[in-house]
Amino acid sequence: MPRKMTRANAALLYERLSQSRPDPTTELHFKNPYTLLVAVALSAQATDEGVNRATGPLFKIADTPEKMAALGEKKLGGYIKTIGLWRNKAKNVIALSNMLIDEHDSAVPRDRDALEALPGVGRKTANVVLNVAFGEPTIAVDTHIFRVSNRTGLAPGKNPLEVELGLEKSTPADYRQHAHHWLILHGRYVCKARTPECWRCVITDICGFRDKTTEPKAAKKTVKKTPTAGKLKTATPKRKTAKRKTARAKA
Numbered sequence: 001m002p003r004k005m006t007r008a009n010a011a012l013l014y015e016r017l018s019q020s021r022p023d024p025t026t027e028l029h030f031k032n033p034y035t036l037l038v039a040v041a042l043s044a045q046a047t048d049e050g051v052n053r054a055t056g057p058l059f060k061i062a063d064t065p066e067k068m069a070a071l072g073e074k075k076l077g078g079y080i081k082t083i084g085l086w087r088n089k090a091k092n093v094i095a096l097s098n099m100l101i102d103e104h105d106s107a108v109p110r111d112r113d114a115l116e117a118l119p120g121v122g123r124k125t126a127n128v129v130l131n132v133a134f135g136e137p138t139i140a141v142d143t144h145i146f147r148v149s150n151r152t153g154l155a156p157g158k159n160p161l162e163v164e165l166g167l168e169k170s171t172p173a174d175y176r177q178h179a180h181h182w183l184i185l186h187g188r189y190v191c192k193a194r195t196p197e198c199w200r201c202v203i204t205d206i207c208g209f210r211d212k213t214t215e216p217k218a219a220k221k222t223v224k225k226t227p228t229a230g231k232l233k234t235a236t237p238k239r240k241t242a243k244r245k246t247a248r249a250k251a
């Protein structure tokens, strides 16, 4: 894990990222806070592009909790079956729509606890909705932000919550509102998981990543040293892997 970035360099990092993307926003398509909530809930372990392909036709006929509830789980499933985990997501979207109707007058609440009480809505989704729909300076930590924060040393952490709390400390107030989008877009298009494109990165001189790539050819040699939030949950301990290999060799 790289050394924690200094406050001065953290400010410089945001200054550079903000200059390269002056008007960052979510790449998910939505029409109102409700469709944003649904799009973010559908985007777990899926690409924004894939979600947009499904929600384009869906939001034309169901852009309120009432319309979605009337559509029902089965018909909703027909619209979103190209998205991973669609059965569970369809169930949750119908359940959260009913809960919004029953408990929030069909409005999306501007409150973290109320958002996280909705079926299928976790801390990350709540943070995105609070930030994008209500302008709150929250930072949702997804796999891209987790990786960038650890590689650069901006906010090293073993899990998404640790990184989120680190980012709250290291992000200057002036940059908090858009920090989520600057970091996510940087991770998605430059500081990629397998091949970080350090040779064209605007923060390469202040980034703490040890295995920086200096040219496209060298990028292929970059090893996967940075853990991802997903891998932290599922990683197999080396000792067990070695034991299994030995067992296979004996068989």
Ligand code: SF4
Pocket: 151, 152, 190, 191, 192, 196, 197, 198, 199, 201, 202, 203, 204, 205, 207, 208, 209, 212, 213
């Ligand atoms: S220098 Fe490389 S590792 Fe560091 S942020 Fe840029 S792309 Fe990522």
